[in-house]
Amino acid sequence: MKYVVVFDMDDTLYEELTYVKSGFKAVADFLNEEFMIDINESYTFMCARLLQDGRGSIFNALLEYYGVYTSDLVKKCVDVYRYHQPTIKLQAEMINLLNSLKNYPLYVVTDGFVPTQEKKIQALGLSNFMKKSITSYSLGSDKGKPSPYWFKQIVHWEKVEPTQVVYIGDNANKDFVGIKPLGFHTIRVETGDYKDQVPSDLHEAEHVIECLRELPHVLKKIWQDFRIEGELK
Ligand SMILES: [Mg+2]
Known part of the structure; x- marks a missing residue:
């Protein structure tokens, strides 16, 4: 699948x-x-x-x-x-994780001032891993989260159902509430400023993890036939 x-x-x-x-x-x-x-x-x-x-x-x-x-x-x-040209980078562990998912189409959906977000995407080298990194405000901030606009686009481009798509984010205020009702899977990672937030049921993701190290495990919980590159069958 x-x-x-x-x-x-x-x-x-x-x-x-x-x-x-x-x-x-x-x-x-x-x-x-x-x-x-x-x-x-x-x-x-x-x-x-x-x-x-x-x-x-x-x-x-x-x-x-x-x-x-x-x-x-x-x-x-x-x-x-x-x-400014940001001096930010992906941690080695993150690079390994993204490489282990390379058999699947990977996307980024990020809100925020477009030139800034594009500089971050470039500095992090996301084009090495992602099929597409979407700056959601590029067609207007009304198409940013919690709008499902770009997620519906991904479903359309990839010819899949929302249930075949997962979104992983850290901010329950806006990351999941717009797409959960459409059937998208959602995972909240407890990092950054929002790590201690206690979201309402409406805003909370389907799964919550402490760090992305737990991601492969949760992906297999969501889809039993999900395969991680390099793991023993
Ligand atoms: Mg975030």
Whole structure:
């Protein structure tokens, strides 16, 4: 039987914090070039602010701290962050996992600002593993999750039923609620900012795993004839 495995990207295939820190580094470099602000100091400031308040007004606080705040400069920092070339990568274990699934069509469906998501896809080398990495906002953010739009497209392209497709994501607020009623299988991985969330039954995935190491086991629970490359028959 044909099965299709679809992944979320941020905090599913790699730790999004590594992207955030890579962006902070780019902003620190930019402020050093513009104002000779010490790179390590401003980088440390941003990381501390992130821990303290989460993402939000970090660049405002940073520019105020150095006495160079203007709204234009905040926008410039946001652009530097969003368009920087990220230094992120897939862990060896993730590469092994994706290789072990290579007999199945693999996809990524990721929300977010399209140029940023495309830079991440490129930096992670996802084209080596995925049949297609879909930036869901490319046809408008209304087609992003929880919209089932791209998942219905995958069903159409692959000529399968939703029950032959699984989506693996980390954010129950939006990753599963739109596709579960259509018959798609869903797996939530407890990673990143949402790992401790307690979703409603409507939002929760069909299966919950602590890390993707458990994925092959769960895929075989969903589809008994699912085969992992390299395993003993
Ligand atoms: Mg995610």
